[in-house]
Every structure is written in C-alpha cells, then in structure tokens.
Amino acid sequence: MTKDIILPDLGEGIDEVDISEVVVAEGDSIKAEDTLIVLESEKASMEIPSEQNGKVKTVYVKVGDQIKPGDKIVSLEISDQDAAAAAAPEKESSAKKSQPKPDPEPPTLKPTSAPLPPSKSAHASPGVRRLARELEIDLSQVPRTGRKGRLTKEDLHNYIKQRMAGGGPAPMPEIDFSPWGEIEEQPLNKIKRITGERMQQAWNTIPHVTQYDKADITDLDITRKALKKDWAKKEVKITFLPFLMKAVAQVLEEMPEFNSSLNPAGDVLILKKYIHLGIAVDTPQGLMVPVVRDVNKKDVIALSKELMDVSERARSKKIKLDEVKGAGFSISSLGGIGGTYFSPIVNPPEVAILGVSRTAMEPVYNEKEKTFKPRSILPYSLSYDHRVIDGASAARFTARLAELLSDPDSIPGIPSAGKEDK
Ligand code: CAO
Numbered sequence: 001m002t003k004d005i006i007l008p009d010l011g012e013g014i015d016e017v018d019i020s021e022v023v024v025a026e027g028d029s030i031k032a033e034d035t036l037i038v039l040e041s042e043k044a045s046m047e048i049p050s051e052q053n054g055k056v057k058t059v060y061v062k063v064g065d066q067i068k069p070g071d072k073i074v075s076l077e078i079s080d081q082d083a084a085a086a087a088a089p090e091k092e093s094s095a096k097k098s099q100p101k102p103d104p105e106p107p108t109l110k111p112t113s114a115p116l117p118p119s120k121s122a123h124a125s126p127g128v129r130r131l132a133r134e135l136e137i138d139l140s141q142v143p144r145t146g147r148k149g150r151l152t153k154e155d156l157h158n159y160i161k162q163r164m165a166g167g168g169p170a171p172m173p174e175i176d177f178s179p180w181g182e183i184e185e186q187p188l189n190k191i192k193r194i195t196g197e198r199m200q201q202a203w204n205t206i207p208h209v210t211q212y213d214k215a216d217i218t219d220l221d222i223t224r225k226a227l228k229k230d231w232a233k234k235e236v237k238i239t240f241l242p243f244l245m246k247a248v249a250q251v252l253e254e255m256p257e258f259n260s261s262l263n264p265a266g267d268v269l270i271l272k273k274y275i276h277l278g279i280a281v282d283t284p285q286g287l288m289v290p291v292v293r294d295v296n297k298k299d300v301i302a303l304s305k306e307l308m309d310v311s312e313r314a315r316s317k318k319i320k321l322d323e324v325k326g327a328g329f330s331i332s333s334l335g336g337i338g339g340t341y342f343s344p345i346v347n348p349p350e351v352a353i354l355g356v357s358r359t360a361m362e363p364v365y366n367e368k369e370k371t372f373k374p375r376s377i378l379p380y381s382l383s384y385d386h387r388v389i390d391g392a393s394a395a396r397f398t399a400r401l402a403e404l405l406s407d408p409d410s411i412p413g414i415p416s417a418g419k420e421d422k
Contacts, residue, residue, distance in 0.1 A: 001083055002057060003076050005036065005050060009069045016068045017046075019061055020125035024074060028056045036073050037061060040127035040153075047146070048073065053082040063126065124151040132156060191286040202348050207386040210343040210355075213398035215405035217359060218376045223408040226417030231301065240359070240378075241279070241333050242303035246413045247404040248354060249275045249296040252329055255397055259328040261349040262388055269388060278327030278347060279307065281314040282337075288314040289347065291327045299413040335359060335378070344383045352384040352394075354401075378405065 010017065021038035024030060035047040054076030061073055122144050124132070128151060132139050139151060142159045146152040177183050188196070220243055228238040252259040252275050260271045275296040278289040290310040295303065313319050332344045333356040344355035357379040363372035380401070384394050404411050 001078050001080075003052075003054070003078055004072045005074050005076060007048065007067050007069050007071050007073055010039075010046070016066050018127075019063055019065045019067055020127045022059060022061060022063055024056050024059065026056050026059055030054060030056060030076075037067075038125045039067070040125060050074075050076070052076070052078065053085075054078040122149060122151040124156075125153070128153050128156055135160065189285055191283075191288065195287050198347070199345050202345050206346050206348065208343070208346060208383055209386045209391065209394065210381050210383045211391070211394040211398050212341055212379070212381045213395075213402055214377050214379045215402035216364060216375045217378045217405050220405055220408045220411075221359070221376050223414060223417070227300070227415070230417055231304070236301065236304050237308055238300070238304050239307075240335060241331070241356075242300045242307060243408070243411065243414065244333070244354075244356060244405070245277055245279075245292065245295050245303055245331065246300060247401055247411050248277065248329065248331060250404055250412060251397055251400050253296060254400065255393065257389060257393065258352045258384070258397060260351055260388065261328075262351065262385070266387065272328040274328065276327050278324075278330035278350070279310070280330065280332035280344075281311045283315045283317075285317065288319060288324065289327070289330060290314050290319050290323050291325065293326070296412075299415055301415060303413075329353070331356065340379050341381050343381055346383055346385055351388045352382060352397075355381045355383065357381075 017039040019037050020040035023035045023037060030036075030050050030053065032052045033049045036050050037048050039046045039048060056074050057077045058075045059073075060071075060075070061067060067073075122139060122142075123146075124139055129139065131153070132142075137156065137159065139156075142151055142155055144151040145155055217240075221240075224238060224240060224243060231238050256271045257269065259275060260269050262269060274294060276291050276293045277295050278291050281288050281290060290313075292303065292306055292310065298306070310319070310323070327347070327350060329350055330344075330347045330353040332353060334342065335356050335358045337358070339357045340360070341357050342355050344353045346353050359376050359378045361374050362377040364375040364377070365371075366373050380398070382394055382398050408414055
C-alpha cells in the first residue's frame with residue numbers, strides 16, 4: 001500500500017516554515033522515526049520524522065519550499081508486514097480521533113545521549129551554515145547532538161553561548177586613541193598574526209596548569225664552563241640550554257605521556273617514540289619554534305652546534321617549513337634575558353612545555369654542615385594540558401628534572417672537558 005506522510009501541527013502558532021534540508025530521496029528505505037526533512041523557523045530548527053517504515057516513492061518537497069501543516073512531504077510504499085505492524089496503533093489512534101485532542105507536541109530535535117566530538121564533515125542545514133558563516137564560526141569546531149551525528153542550530157547556539165561565557169575572546173570595540181596623544185599604527189606581520197591565532201586557540205581549548213620548580217645547577221654550571229672554555233676555540237658556544245635539552249629528553253623517555261598528543265576526539269593518546277624538541281627562538285620578526293630532532297641520540301656538543309645553526313637561521317628567515325614541524329615537547333628559555341618564572345602556553349598538538357628563567361645565586365641550607373651555602377638555582381615552570389597530565393605527574397616531572405640537573409653525571413650525553421678534539 002502507499003501512504004502520504006503529511007506535516008503535523010507544529011504548535012506555538014507556527015503555520016508556515018521553510019524547508020532547509022530534505023534528508024530522504026526517492027527509492028530510500030526508511031524506518032519509523034528516521035528524519036524526512038529539516039525545517040527552519042525564526043524560533044527553531046526542527047526535524048520531521050517518518051511515522052513508519054517504508055520505501056520512499058515520491059518526495060513532494062524541495063529545499064527552500066515553504067510548507068504548512070497538512071502539506072504532503074513524501075509518499076511511502078509500505079509492505080504488508082509493516083502495514084500490519086502499524087495497524088494496531090493506527091486503530092487505536094483512529095478511535096481517539098473522534099474525541100477532542102490537545103495540540104500535538106511540536107516535533108523537536110532529540111539529542112543523542114552525549115554530544116559527538118566536532119567533525120570536519122558534519123552535516124548541518126543550510127540555515128545553520130549561513131548563521132555560522134555570518135558569525136565567522138568554524139563548524140568543524142562545534143560538538144554535535146543531532147540525529148545521525150548532524151550539527152543542529154541548538155548545537156551552534158550552545159557553542160556561541162559557551163564562547164560568550166568565557167570560552168572565546170569578546171570582540172574588542174574599535175577605539176580611537178588619538179584624542180589622548182600621538183599614536184602610530186603598526187600592522188602585525190604574518191608570523192605574529194599566526195602565532196597570535198595559535199596561542200589564542202591553545203588558550204581557549206587547553207585546560208592549562210603550570211607547575212613551578214627549581215634546580216640546583218651549581219655542579220652543572222662548573223661542567224658547562226669547562227666545556228665552554230674548551231669549545232670557544234672552535235667557535236662553538238656552549239650555553240646552558242643543550243644540557244637542559246638532554247635532561248628533558250631523559251625525563252621524556254621515563255615519562256612518555258609528556259611527549260604525546262591527544263587525538264581530536266579527545267579519547268586516544270598518541271605517544272611518540274622519538275624525542276624532537278621545539279625550541280622557542282626570539283627573532284626580530286617574532287617568535288619562531290624550530291625543532292631539534294632526536295635529542296636523546298645527540299650529545300651536548302652536537303646540540304650546541306645545532307642550536308647555534310638553527311637559531312641563527314630562524315633570525316635570518318632561513319628556516320624551512322619542515323624544520324618547524326614534528327616537535328613532541330617544547331622549551332622556551334628566557335634565561336639569557338632574565339625573569340623569575342613565567343607560565344608558557346602549551347603549543348598544540350603538544351601537551352606540555354617547559355619555561356626556563358634566569359639562574360640566580362641563592363642561599364641553600366646544607367644539612368651536613370648546618371649552614372647556608374651560595375648555590376646557582378635555576379627556576380623553571382612546566383605548563384601542561386590537564387586533560388592528559390595529572391598534577392602529580394607534573395610534579396614528578398619537574399622533581400625528576402631537578403634531580404638530573406643537580407647531578408651532571410646522571411645526564412647522558414655530556415662529554416668530559418678537555419676532550420674537545422675527539
Ligand atoms: N640562566 C642564566 N644564564 C643563562 C640562562 C639561564 N637560565 N640561559 C642562558 N643563559 C646565558 C647563556 O649561558 C649565555 O651566557 P654566556 O654567553 O655567558 O654563556 C647567555 O645567557 C645568552 O644565551 P643565549 O640566549 O644566547 O643562548 P641560549 O642557548 O640560552 O638560548 C635561544 C638560545 C635561541 C633559545 C635564545 O637566544 C632565545 O631566543 N630565547 C628566547 C626564547 C623566547 O622568546 N621565548 C618566549 C616564548 S613565549 O613568548
């Protein structure tokens with residue numbers, strides 16, 4: 001048998017609405033409750049489901065049509081079996097037809113139990129897409145609750161509300177500062193714009209926590225100075241950073257979750273078996289983060305040479321695109337400049353970053369001698385993605401790093417001084 005499915009009463013005084021999506025096509029086999037069309041009114045987006053199983057014979061409507069209650073949507077070819085299954089409730093409802101009945105509930109979106117993660121290929125009605133375009137919202141960032149993973153108008157509204165509640169930047173009004181004095185406008189260069197966008201996105205999407213710690217590097221500094229003297233003849237600058245990179249690589253080998261990335265759905269951790277470190281370099285054009293690869297396999301001298309080369313090329317704009325990709329963890333060292341502690345922003349898709357500040361002499365209590373001794377103390381901070389890393393793990397990371405840095409013999413890849421010709 002054939003049955004026409006008509007638009008039911010939508011309630012709330014809605015009489016004519018636009019069709020924003022036709023989900024079925026002629027020849028489709030559908031089940032009761034499968035969506036036939038999506039309507040877009042001033043007030044809401046609604047999915048109109050089928051009343052029963054069947055095969056779509058004719059589709060009477062198209063996107064953009066206006067439709068009112070009682071209009072035909074599709075005709076369904078219904079098998080005898082499906083007709084028999086539907087017969088009982090139909091009889092019941094026709095018995096009720098003679099009695100006055102309250103307005104039927106307007107069809108509404110039925111959210112799935114939990115929102116699905118954002119997806120680049122999510123289906124959304126033209127109305128939702130139009131609204132997203134007007135508000136410059138990237139739909140691939142919006143969690144979905146619609147049937148069959150569709151992104152609904154409600155999803156978009158929730159996303160906007162979340163952003164307005166602090167999940168995103170409030171637009172700054174245009175201000176004319178000139179009434180208060182002379183000004184000059186400097187457009188941001190491309191590196192600064194891209195860095196700004198990435199940092200904003202990281203700040204909005206990653207729940208950041210920063211763990212602060214410090215290490216006694218007095219003995220390490222003696223080792224570094226001896227090596228520095230040796231290698232100065234060969235014009236290799238031995239700074240503190242390569243020692244730190246070696247110690248960090250060691251901790252990453254011991255605690256691999258710090259060298260990982262979360263998949264976009266947020267339910268799988270991707271652990272990296274290689275140790276590539278992003279090193280923040282301050283350049284006249286802005287911040288650049290070239291990547292030093294396989295840090296665990298190189299010694300301090302090789303790393304010093306590479307660091308000199310890569311930071312020089314970053315400053316003279318000679319870094320290739322490939323050289324800023326693939327880091328599993330980053331270090332931002334401001335120790336050569338100054339400061340005591342700062343909170344770096346995690347560089348996604350990484351999950352943690354170490355911020356290093358300037359070493360200072362501090363009195364440290366010596367238990368054995370019952371006296372304070374002047375020691376070189378390095379302050380540092382570890383910012384991490386709290387979705388991946390627990391506070392306890394972060395504290396273990398910084399404590400282990402302090403342990404390594406306080407004992408240069410425990411850090412692999414530090415050659416002895418006086419052997420620079422080998
Ligand atoms: N404490 C004390 N002195 C330190 C130090 C520390 N933590 N770190 C470096 N120094 C010293 C170095 O040993 C060197 O001194 P010597 O010449 O006497 O040996 C001096 O400071 C200058 O070091 P450097 O900065 O040239 O070299 P580096 O290897 O420490 O760092 C690089 C290299 C490229 C990381 C650095 O030059 C740089 O650009 N840092 C800025 C990074 C940045 O902007 N981060 C912010 C990102 S978030 O906006």
